[in-house]
Amino acid sequence: MNHTPFPSSRRRLRRLAALAGGALLGMTAALTLASPASAHHPTVSGKATCEDGGWIVTWTVTNSERDITGEVKAVTVRPDGTTVDGIAVGDTLPKRGNGVLTGVQKVDAGATGASLEVTVKWIRHGKKIVNSAKGWVKLEGKCEPETPPTTPPATESPSPSPSAPAESPSAPASPTPPAPGGGGGGPELPVTGSSLGTAAGVGAALLAIGTGLFFFFRRRRVRFTA
Numbered sequence: 001m002n003h004t005p006f007p008s009s010r011r012r013l014r015r016l017a018a019l020a021g022g023a024l025l026g027m028t029a030a031l032t033l034a035s036p037a038s039a040h041h042p043t044v045s046g047k048a049t050c051e052d053g054g055w056i057v058t059w060t061v062t063n064s065e066r067d068i069t070g071e072v073k074a075v076t077v078r079p080d081g082t083t084v085d086g087i088a089v090g091d092t093l094p095k096r097g098n099g100v101l102t103g104v105q106k107v108d109a110g111a112t113g114a115s116l117e118v119t120v121k122w123i124r125h126g127k128k129i130v131n132s133a134k135g136w137v138k139l140e141g142k143c144e145p146e147t148p149p150t151t152p153p154a155t156e157s158p159s160p161s162p163s164a165p166a167e168s169p170s171a172p173a174s175p176t177p178p179a180p181g182g183g184g185g186g187p188e189l190p191v192t193g194s195s196l197g198t199a200a201g202v203g204a205a206l207l208a209i210g211t212g213l214f215f216f217f218r219r220r221r222v223r224f225t226a
Contacts, residue, residue, distance in 0.1 A: 040065055042093060042120045044135030048107075053145030055107040057114045057137055059084055065122065066096045073130065074119035079111055093120050109143040 043062040048055050063070055070093035077084055086103035093101055107114050117134040 040070070040120075040122045040124070040129045041131045042070065042118050042133040044116055044118055044133045046105075046114065046116060046135050046137040048114065048137050048139055050109070050141070050143035053143065054109050055111060055114070055139050055143055057105040057107060059087060059103045059105060059116045059135065061087060061093060061101040061103075061118050061120075061133075063093045063096045063100075063120075068122055068124060069093055069095055070120040070122050072101070072118060073121045074117075074132070076115075076117040076134075077105065078113075078115040079107060082107055082114070084116060087116070087118065107139065109145075111139055113138050 041064045043064065044059065045062075046057050046059045048057045050056075061072075072087065072089055072091045072093060075084065075087055075089060082105055084103035084105045087101050091101060103116070105114060105116070113136060115134060115136045117132060119130065119132040122129045122131075
């Protein structure tokens with residue numbers, strides 16, 4: 001008994017084998033072509049700080065390849081209207097480990113984020129490889145201009161008081177004339193009214209005492225002679 005498969009079944013097997021082989025070859029070729037491109041890529045990273053009432057974003061671009069340099073072919077910055085100083089088209093991306101590209105971007109305080117996309121070209125074994133990378137920085141928190149410290153108002157120094165007018169020199173006192181009956185010596189002190197009254201009172205008292213004693217002793221003498 002003949003168990004040979006039908007001709008139609010053989011043709012189906014051949015077609016399936018051909019399709020599987022073609023798919024395998026296509027996947028192998030795609031991986032071979034894509035692997036060099038995926039290996040060559042830039043790395044973009046950023047860091048933001050608040051300075052002078054605005055955001056300052058510092059970008060760093062690194063090469064993935066250690067043996068060949070790259071060339072910057074395109075630079076795209078967000079927000080619109082801003083630029084990155086230090087990274088431009090035509091710049092050379094150093095080999096990995098030999099340096100990086102660094103740029104600075106100034107962004108308004110009200111922005112919520114910033115981004116930088118860099119496209120780099122490499123030449124390996126005469127073949128051009130182009131790849132891009134994008135970095136994003138989220139701007140969080142408040143970024144306000146610094147308020148200068150307030151200085152207290154200067155205290156006014158008290159105005160100097162007007163100096164008192166200088167006293168005019170006093171006129172020399174006129175010499176007191178000597179009392180009548182005085183000698184030719186120096187000027188005597190004038191006798192005040194209180195001193196004269198005291199002297200008159202003492203004199204009157206002495207006179208009264210002397211008069212009393214006179215009449216007292218006289219009466220005693222008259223009594224003894226009688």
